Amino acid sequence: MRDRRAPSRLPTRLSRLTSRRRRPLAVLWLLLLVVAGWQAAPLPGLLSGGGWYVPDSGSAVAAERLTDGFDGRGATSLTLVIEDTRHRAGDPAFEARVRGAAEAVLGDDTLRASGGYGYTTLTGDRARAAFLGDDDRTALVRVGSELDDGTARRLLPGIQDRLSRQYEPQGLRVSLVSQAALWGEVNHLSERGLILAELVTLPLILLVLLLLFRSVAAALAALLVGVSSVVFALAVLALVARHTELSVFVQNAATMLGLGVGVDYSLFMIMRFKSELPAGGGPLSREDRERALARTLRTSGETVVASGITIVAAMSTLFLVDLSVIQSMALGVVVVVAFSVLTSVL
Structure with a gap:
């Protein structure tokens, strides 16, 4: 019993x-x-910061294919936006400051840039005009990075903070713009909250x-x-x-x-x-x-x-x-x- x-x-x-x-x-x-x-x-x-793609889905396949077959694109694609608040395009100081900031970003070990294409890599006013803002103060450079999407979302907020602290006292606004940067900042704000x-x-x-x-x-x-x-x-x-x-x-x-x-x-x-x-x-x-x-x-x-x-x-x-x-x-x-x-x- x-x-x-x-x-x-x-x-x-x-x-x-x-x-x-x-x-x-x-x-x-x-x-x-x-x-x-x-x-x-x-x-x-x-x-x-990733994990938003369903494996083998159409969106996942498209995102994977975008990382291959494009020279200098890399696993993540970003746009480097450089605004000079003190000089305009055509001024030698503008050219030197923008080029120096772009080269520093492309050489950043954390970003792991695979290449760049834009204002600082082209010659000729007509070709460069497509990467120059209407205010003649803003230059754009397309940047490819070897960081995968998830790692990019985690690291980009820190890289952006460092660039802002480094260049804003010099009158330069240097920004990394992309979907990964956007969601990375959202995740960063979520952690701080x-x-x-x-x-x-x-x-x-x-x-x-x-x-x-x-x-x-x-x-x-x-x-x-x-x-x-x-x-x-x-x-x-x-x-x-x-x-x-x-x-x-x-x-x-x-x-x-x-x-x-x-x-x-x-x-x-x-x-x-x-x-x-x-x-x-x-x-x-x-x-x-x-x-x-x-x-x-x-x-x-x-x-x-x-x-x-x-x-x-x-x-x-x-x-x-x-x-x-x-x-x-x-x-x-x-x-x-x-x-x-x-x-x-x-």
């Missing part, structure tokens, strides 16, 4: 382990958190938790669950990103959902644990804490696990979408929710 008490053995054993070995487990947890943070630090540099959102929301979350629990320890524990889930998830994603393409949006998905789900699950656990403690406010024995923790794991713990499995199963269906950016976000959600369940239960 089946022992009906069997399902309760795991929560009881786990409650005894976490109660009697809480200090070593806390030290181990903090050490793992530090290692995970170190592992997750390079993640932004490993992510790709995510950082700002974290700086704003974390203190607000802590304030709400303090008002809810009336306990600094409980509030910090709930916040630590969310932060730990995100850090561990980003560490795993950094390992994956070293071997396969992951979109920059995986970081946004993991961070935003990880904080929300982690704090939410910790609320279930902590509130249930407090309700299971003996009334009276007197000193608690180890048995009281273990009993309350075991009951918490059997009730709210099972709820958290069931909820996490449901989210993971639902988000896993997005892996059926043959689009890297969608699969990346799904992976971020699956990993961070799994760690949220683990941290909440432990």
Whole structure:
């Protein structure tokens, strides 16, 4: 005959382990958190801004063919726009300044230019006129780069910032214009917005938790669950990103959902644990804490696990979408929710 008490053995054993070995487990947890943070630090540099093409689709084939068969085009095509606010075309200073800026950009090691065609490469006023703005101050050069689309979207915002800082004091506005540059800047602004959102929301979350629990320890524990889930998830994603393409949006998905789900699950656990403690406010024995923790794991713990499995199963269906950016976000959600369940239960 089946022992009906069997399902309760795991929560009881786990409650005894976490109660009697809480200090070593806390030290181990903090050490793992530090290692995970170190592992997750390079993640932004490993992510790709691409992933928007469905493999073997018409758009993917067209984009691939555009990179071949055109002299100097490269994997990514850009337009270098140079505006001289101090001189006009025909002035020797204009020619020298524009040519110097164009050669510097084409020689940039980070851009990996494969060639250029435009105002600075042509001779004759008629040929160059097609690459000169109506204001006689703006020159255009078509630039081919060996950077793939995803890498270009990740690196171009940094290259643009560097060019702006270098040439604007000289009265030159040097810009790299392309679809990759546009979406790269969108991704860059998204990352900056995510950082700002974290700086704003974390203190607000802590304030709400303090008002809810009336306990600094409980509030910090709930916040630590969310932060730990995100850090561990980003560490795993950094390992994956070293071997396969992951979109920059995986970081946004993991961070935003990880904080929300982690704090939410910790609320279930902590509130249930407090309700299971003996009334009276007197000193608690180890048995009281273990009993309350075991009951918490059997009730709210099972709820958290069931909820996490449901989210993971639902988000896993997005892996059926043959689009890297969608699969990346799904992976971020699956990993961070799994760690949220683990941290909440432990």
